[in-house]
Amino acid sequence: MDSALDRAADLLAQARLPVFGGLFTDVNGAAAALALAQKLGGVIDHAASSGTSKAARVMRETGSTPASLGEVRNRADTVVLIGDGPRERDSKLLEKLFPAKSLPRPGDNKRELIVIRAKKGKTPKGVRTMELDGKHALPDLVALLGAAARELPFEVRDAALAKKVLSAGKRLRESAFVVFVYDPAELEEPVLHTVLETVRHLVKSTRAATLSMSAPGNGDGVNLCSIWTCGLPMRTSFAGGAPENNMWAFEAERLLKSGEADALVWIDALDGAEASPPTRAFRGIPAVVLSSKPVKAGRDDVVIEVGAAAADHDAEIYLPPIAGIGVVKASSGASKKPTVADVLKEIGALIDKKGAA
Amino acid sequence: MLVQLKGGRVIDPANNRDAVGDVYVENGRIVEKPAGRKPDEVHDVSGKIVMAGAIDVHSHIAGTNVTLGRQLMPELPLIAAAEGQPILPSTAAWGAYATGLRYAEMGYTTVIEPAMIPTHAIQAHKEMASIPVIDVAGLVVLGNDDYTLNLLRKGKAKSDELKDYVAWTLAHSKALGLKVINAGGSEAFKFNARTFDLDEEVPEYGVTSRGIVEAMQKVVADLGVPHPPHVHTNNLGIAGNVETAVATLEATQGHPIHLAHIQFYGYGNEGDKGFSSGAPALMEAINKHKNATVDVGQVLFGQTVTISGDILRQFDGRRAANPKKWVINQAEGNGTGVVPYNYKRKSFVNALQWAIGLEIFLLADDLWRVLFSTDHPNGALFTRYPEIFHLLMDRDERARWFDSLPEASRQVSGLAGISRELTLSELAIITRAAPAKVLGMTDRGHLAPGAVADVAVYTDQKNKTKMFAAADLVFKSGNVVVRKGTVVDVTWGHCFHVDPGFDSQINKRVCSFYDTYYGADPSWFGVTETVSDHPDRFATIRCAS
Ligand SMILES: [Zn+2]
Numbered sequence: 001m002d003s004a005l006d007r008a009a010d011l012l013a014q015a016r017l018p019v020f021g022g023l024f025t026d027v028n029g030a031a032a033a034l035a036l037a038q039k040l041g042g043v044i045d046h047a048a049s050s051g052t053s054k055a056a057r058v059m060r061e062t063g064s065t066p067a068s069l070g071e072v073r074n075r076a077d078t079v080v081l082i083g084d085g086p087r088e089r090d091s092k093l094l095e096k097l098f099p100a101k102s103l104p105r106p107g108d109n110k111r112e113l114i115v116i117r118a119k120k121g122k123t124p125k126g127v128r129t130m131e132l133d134g135k136h137a138l139p140d141l142v143a144l145l146g147a148a149a150r151e152l153p154f155e156v157r158d159a160a161l162a163k164k165v166l167s168a169g170k171r172l173r174e175s176a177f178v179v180f181v182y183d184p185a186e187l188e189e190p191v192l193h194t195v196l197e198t199v200r201h202l203v204k205s206t207r208a209a210t211l212s213m214s215a216p217g218n219g220d221g222v223n224l225c226s227i228w229t230c231g232l233p234m235r236t237s238f239a240g241g242a243p244e245n246n247m248w249a250f251e252a253e254r255l256l257k258s259g260e261a262d263a264l265v266w267i268d269a270l271d272g273a274e275a276s277p278p279t280r281a282f283r284g285i286p287a288v289v290l291s292s293k294p295v296k297a298g299r300d301d302v303v304i305e306v307g308a309a310a311a312d313h314d315a316e317i318y319l320p321p322i323a324g325i326g327v328v329k330a331s332s333g334a335s336k337k338p339t340v341a342d343v344l345k346e347i348g349a350l351i352d353k354k355g356a357a
Numbered sequence: 358m359l360v361q362l363k364g365g366r367v368i369d370p371a372n373n374r375d376a377v378g379d380v381y382v383e384n385g386r387i388v389e390k391p392a393g394r395k396p397d398e399v400h401d402v403s404g405k406i407v408m409a410g411a412i413d414v415h416s417h418i419a420g421t422n423v424t425l426g427r428q429l430m431p432e433l434p435l436i437a438a439a440e441g442q443p444i445l446p447s448t449a450a451w452g453a454y455a456t457g458l459r460y461a462e463m464g465y466t467t468v469i470e471p472a473m474i475p476t477h478a479i480q481a482h483k484e485m486a487s488i489p490v491i492d493v494a495g496l497v498v499l500g501n502d503d504y505t506l507n508l509l510r511k512g513k514a515k516s517d518e519l520k521d522y523v524a525w526t527l528a529h530s531k532a533l534g535l536k537v538i539n540a541g542g543s544e545a546f547k548f549n550a551r552t553f554d555l556d557e558e559v560p561e562y563g564v565t566s567r568g569i570v571e572a573m574q575k576v577v578a579d580l581g582v583p584h585p586p587h588v589h590t591n592n593l594g595i596a597g598n599v600e601t602a603v604a605t606l607e608a609t610q611g612h613p614i615h616l617a618h619i620q621f622y623g624y625g626n627e628g629d630k631g632f633s634s635g636a637p638a639l640m641e642a643i644n645k646h647k648n649a650t651v652d653v654g655q656v657l658f659g660q661t662v663t664i665s666g667d668i669l670r671q672f673d674g675r676r677a678a679n680p681k682k683w684v685i686n687q688a689e690g691n692g693t694g695v696v697p698y699n700y701k702r703k704s705f706v707n708a709l710q711w712a713i714g715l716e717i718f719l720l721a722d723d724l725w726r727v728l729f730s731t732d733h734p735n736g737a738l739f740t741r742y743p744e745i746f747h748l749l750m751d752r753d754e755r756a757r758w759f760d761s762l763p764e765a766s767r768q769v770s771g772l773a774g775i776s777r778e779l780t781l782s783e784l785a786i787i788t789r790a791a792p793a794k795v796l797g798m799t800d801r802g803h804l805a806p807g808a809v810a811d812v813a814v815y816t817d818q819k820n821k822t823k824m825f826a827a828a829d830l831v832f833k834s835g836n837v838v839v840r841k842g843t844v845v846d847v848t849w850g851h852c853f854h855v856d857p858g859f860d861s862q863i864n865k866r867v868c869s870f871y872d873t874y875y876g877a878d879p880s881w882f883g884v885t886e887t888v889s890d891h892p893d894r895f896a897t898i899r900c901a902s
Pocket of ligand 1: 415417471617618732735
């Protein structure tokens with residue numbers, strides 16, 4: 001173990017641009033990764049950052065209108081489910097969004113579900129459901145609904161669809177609390193903008209919001225930790241001293257493929273989730289792998305076994321039911337395995353020691 | 358090790374001290390001059406000003422809402438720096454780490470985060486634990502949450518259970534006290550109300566804003582929590598709202614209350630523009646209600662971002678967003694609004710807001726009850742405090758600023774007629790002694806033996822901006838952490854909280870509530886010692902009962 005840490009410290013101390021990827025870890029692990037990336041002038045990126053990165057950019061440009069899961073399930077009278085992403089992220093999502101019992105809700109409407117371009121699935125009992133699909137692609141359908149909500153004219157050949165879209169638009173205007181549910185990983189930025197614009201129009205006369213599915217692998221918790229640490233989300237580089245964020249330039253996979261990165265720290269240590277390593281990542285670029293699972297690594301890679309957060313040790317991670325960071329107790333009792341934070345701090349200390357020597 | 362700060366002018370209003378003399382420090386505490394012992398270390402501070410470390414009673418430095426602000430406005434430090442504000446042009450400048458360093462450099466050693474969300478207390482504590490040097494504490498927000506409102510439901514109020522629930526929440530989130538933000542207003546917003554007054558009823562629950570605040574005052578007093586309810590009242594920022602503030606004060610009926618960022622309630626509705634200074638009327642009421650303390654929420658010109666759990670007010674304020682982007686976050690309890698704002702010297706309203714804040718300080722009979730704040734970052738970034746100290750202590754500086762304001766603002770402002778200049782002792786009251794007293798943190802804010810050795814040393818000079826921007830020397834718990842305005846030792850402070858007792862039955866009830874309505878388990882958001890890996894992170898402030 002100690003020699004592995006030594007080798008890891010040597011490898012990273014010599015790196016020109018180390019990338020911290022995977023990052024399937026708890027908040028403590030993320031904080032330690034950020035500290036080490038800052039020390040080494042490296043880059044941080046989470047393996048499931050495609051959604052959070054798009055959302056971050058849209059927010060920075062024009063803002064956001066989030067609602068917590070709790071507010072949606074207790075108070076929304078109209079839920080607009082966009083795409084397949086949300087139910088792929090959480091197969092029980094609709095049960096959660098339409099519970100049997102809820103807190104006092106605004107308005108007198110019966111609850112209603114509008115599904116845009118998604119596979120047929122079980123819909124909650126007693127909830128009227130409308131499906132918008134036909135031959136149109138998802139972005140078109142979202143734009144059509146947005147236009148209908150704003151009472152803007154639009155033309156579609158599919159008369160049945162046009163009728164449904166108009167009726168859905170009317171429903172949105174007459175709702176007491178409309179919530180658009182989506183997975184930002186599934187949608188392109190223009191669609192996110194269209195949804196946001198629709199919400200901003202609706203709030204002039206009623207309540208509306210968005211519910212964005214959280215990223216796998218504690219992607220939201222790691223992202224938040226990065227923001228309170230350096231002011232910026234995932235895909236941030238510390239190479240120039242001051243942190244710099246760029247969703248394209250500092251994507252881990254791109255940096256590895258292009259050869260700009262010359263070392264990889266790959267972290268995959270969260271119970272019940274698996275970060276699939278970047279293709280070819282373990283070939284060619286020397287890697288330090290912190291994993292709670294068996295790893296197929298290259299001969300020169302340094303592999304360090306760590307505990308799985310939330311199984312081997314208590315873990316602070318993003319929990320959708322509270323729309324924030326909460327603590328999950330270790331499921332398998334006390335373990336002697338080190339945490340990601342332990343290992344990264346140790347590597348940082350070794351690098352300091354070597355630097356001083 | 359015995360340390361002597363030798364020959365400085367010691368300003369310690371809590372002990373009626375303003376004289377040249379020595380201060381001794383040993384084992385992290387202020388000590389009496391020990392007879393017959395030579396100090397191990399002597400700092401010659403002759404010609405300098407020696408004060409206790411400063412305490413910020415209301416500054417948004419951590420938690421979900423602040424981090425939402427960072428997400429919306431990563432460019433804030435860059436814009437502010439480009440405008441000449443004293444902040445590093447890096448997004449990291451408003452990260453947790455830089456926050457601790459910058460506060461320490463100005464001689465601040467304790468800062469209170471005033472809006473922890475109960476379900477997100479872990480994030481607030483994680484963030485606070487990443488802020489070096491300073492001690493911190495959080496106030497937890499209740500009053501718009503359905504559990505509380507259900508207990509206050511008209512005609513069926515269950516005040517014993519409310520007492521247990523508040524105590525449980527304070528303990529569960531490791532908070533120092535209770536914050537109430539636009540009581541009932543955020544809940545009303547959920548039912549599509551867009552304004553909410555002191556005597557309006559919360560839909561479905563029937564309880565009024567006044568009723569919520571009164572109930573919380575009683576509960577906090579019964580629990581013996583030293584810090585009274587920290588209240589952000591209704592109608593923030595609206596012309597004519599001085600009436601609401603005065604009515605809120607009247608409603609307190611002699612029970613202790615702390616009213617936050619009172620400048621934002623100091624507005625009359627007179628004159629051609631329907632906006633005028635309500636400071637004289639407000640201060641008359643504050644001077645009279647000796648049970649009440651306030652912090653000011655001073656405004657300075659320049660770019661900032663407003664972050665508030667008053668979602669109703671922020672929703673309305675979104676139209677003034679500059680740059681044009683905003684966040685409305687609808688969540689359990691209050692939710693949040695984040696709206697970037699640029700206070701303009703040339704704006705009639707902004708200029709008057711600036712003047713009203715200063716009037717409030719300068720019209721105070723009793724500065725022990727009128728505490729310093731900018732409601733960071735809402736009125737101004739905390740990095741700008743020294744400019745405000747300068748304005749309060751130097752009427753020429755004030756006149757210089759005043760003369761640059763729009764004619765219309767100058768005509769209706771009473772500021773020019775006030776010649777008062779705060780003394781160093783008075784400044785020490787509003788930035789040290791009074792915050793400590795109001796928070797119940799008896800071991801700080803002063804320099805009597807036994808106090809924690811948080812000490813700031815400044816070079817006395819006419820330019821107070823310069824003087825307070827960079828302390829010569831700062832001791833935190835007896836360690837030198839700042840020299841010549843730069844942090845030389847990155848230490849880690851404590852987090853203070855109260856631990857009132859409660860009937861354990863409340864645990865079951867709260868669990869059942871969260872399970873039914875949120876599919877969540879309250880243990881997920883309970884704060885424990887392990888939230889930080891610094892040893893002895895938490896320290897308890899004793900409740901009276
Ligand atoms: Zn505030």
